[in-house]
Amino acid sequence: MGLFKKNPFGHILFLKKWLIRVMGLFTHQRYKGFNKLEIEGSDVIRSLPETGVLFVSNHQTYFADVVAMFHVFNASLSGREDSIKNIGYLWNPKLNIYYVAAKETMGKSLLTKILAYAGSISIERTWRAEGKNVKRQVKMSDITNIGTALKDGWVITFPQGTTTPWKPLRKGTAHIIKKYKPVVVPVVIDGFRRSFDKKGLYIKKKGILQSMVIKPPLEIDYENESVDAIIEKLEYAIEQHPSFLKVIPMEELKAYEADHKNRRWRPNKAKTPVGE
Template sequence: MGIFKENPFGHILFLKKWLIRFMGVITHQRYKGFNTLEIEGSDVIRNLPENNVLFVSNHQTYFADVVAMFHVFNASLSGRDDSIKNVGYLWNPKLNVYYVAAAETMKKSLLTKIFAYAGSISVERTWRSEGKDVHRQVKMSDISNIGKALNDGWVITFPQGTTTPWKPLRKGTAHIIKKYKPLVVPVVIDGFRRSFDKKGLRIKKKGILQHMNIKEPLDIDYENESFEAIIEKLEYAIEQHPSFLKVISKQDLLAYEEENKLRKWKKEKKAKKAKKSKKA
């Protein structure tokens, strides 16, 4: 590989490789040390084609979910069975792995820009911007970029577009599936919300058993299935269909409620502080 060789988005692969190695080493203990990541489906990863694969997952934090998937994908491809023991798998990482993320999130800081270089396909959300509800058209360039990434390799997407559980899936994912006809691999994660803060950067609690289940690719009739049918199939596959609310654990529900209370308290505290500053 030439030192200045680029991927389709103009990112230098040599830099991306070292970035993945570095970030992988410093994050490894978050899943194999401070906490324990239980994995199912390494054999599924090893049997996937080189490109046009779309991973569809539920979402619990901004970044910890994706970082864990980078670990699991590379460990699986290096021959490890449902394990990320020993970070040697990071020496030769798969470089054509991408993930869909909100553009405003990826521009917020130097750290998020570094994360973006590792493989972000930054898109503008059509329903939410800067904490406010909006209604705007999908940018065709965003759809095109996802297609470009699928043509080059693997893409991770979180079709709910939020870390809040049980929210409906966005229909844009079904449009992408029908348009580009990727192999769709469902991923179900758990324990990340209890382990990390909402951004997935700070360890909130240690000793948590995290879980990642990589399921077999879905059987989809790209030509004849409706958008609604595909969305429902995805909801069941990533265990976010409303029917799963009947079996949500009390522990998960209480943890989510506590997180919301803390977030509300912080927001009110910030508002009071801003109000005092204005008076001063």
């Protein structure tokens, strides 16, 4: 790899590789140390093509979810079996992994700009801006950028567009699937909202069992399935369809919602920053 070789978004791959290595080193214990990440589906990761893969997942924190996926995907590709043991897998990371994120979030600080350089496809949300509800047109350049990333490699997206559980999926994800016809891989995560603050930068509680289940690719008829049919298929696949609420005990649901409302980070001695 040439020292100044760039990806389609103009990011220098040599620099991106070192950012992933360093950030991986500082975040590894968040998933195997302070807490334990239970993984299922490493064999699915190894069976995927090099490009044209869209990972669709539920969302629990701004950054901890996607950082965990970078760990798991690279560990799986390096031969780890449902494990991120031995961080050596980050020495030669897959550099064409991207994730979809809100532009306003990724530009707020030096840290978020570094995270963006590691693989963000920053888009303008059509329904939310600066904490307020808005309605605006989808930027075609955002859609094109996602298509460019799929052509170059793998893309991670969180189609609910929020960390609040059981919210409807945004139909834009289905439009992207119909337009670019990627291999669609569902991912279901849990335990992250209990482990971290809302941003996923601080450890809120230690000793939490986190989980990540990578499911086999979905069968989708890109030409004939409607947008609504694809959205429903995705909701079931990432276990966010409204029907799942019917099988959750009311006491557990109330506790889950209470935890969600109270998980905003407030500085105190119990919090542990990213690198500690």
